[in-house]
Amino acid sequence: MEDMLRVGVITSPHGVRGEVKVFPTTDDAARFKTLKQVVLDTGKETISLEIEHVKFFKNMVILKFKGYDNINDIEKYRSKDLLIRREQAVELEEDEYFIADLIGLAVVTDAGEALGTVKDAMETGANDVYIVEMKDGRELLLPAIGDCILDVNLDEGRMTVHVLDGLMDL
Structure with a gap:
């Protein structure tokens, strides 16, 4: 499991006083109000940043970091990830998972057939859709609904699914 979780991506500066526009990658952008610190991943190093104040504009979060x-x-x-430590993450409900924990899971059908691995997830509004990279290189899109996702076992690194009629034809 990942120790750090991405909550946003810096898109651009906002004004000239050190504020930045952040595209939130968390389900609830309002959670930035309660965050005191984030970790900036520059690609070469990580920098702990203290959040001085938070504003919201359209679908973006405007952050000001202390000392910037x-x-x-x-x-x-610009374009760098903002991360939090797992202990700062929101509490998940039953059958809820962080996308970072799902990526890389082996996907197996309810008949025991190995399909591939979870490559990514898309948030569609109605429900998430898991992108499974199949053994033959094709991608299978699986809706994150109870009829399709039967079991997620993070300890064993496996997701058991029922492939609904027609999904393999797409």
Whole structure:
């Protein structure tokens, strides 16, 4: 399991006083109000940042980090991930999982046939859709609904699914 979870991506500076626009990658952008710190992944290193204040504009979160007071301080972090430690994450309900924990799981049908591995997940509004990279290189899109996703076992690294009629034809 991943120790760090992505909650957003810096898209651009906002104004000249060191604020940044962040595209939230969490289900609830309002959770930024309660976050005190995030970890910036620059690709070469990680930097712990203290959040000074939070605003919201359309689908974006505007963040100001302590000690970053002008556009030049923050411009270099465009397109970089903002992470939190797992212990800062929201409590999940039963049958809810972090996408980072699902990626890489082996996908097996209820008949015992190995299909491939979870490559990614798409959030569609109605329900998530898991992208499974099959052994032959094709992708299978599985809706994250109870009729299709039968069991997720993170300890064993396996997801058991029922492939609904027609899904393999797409």
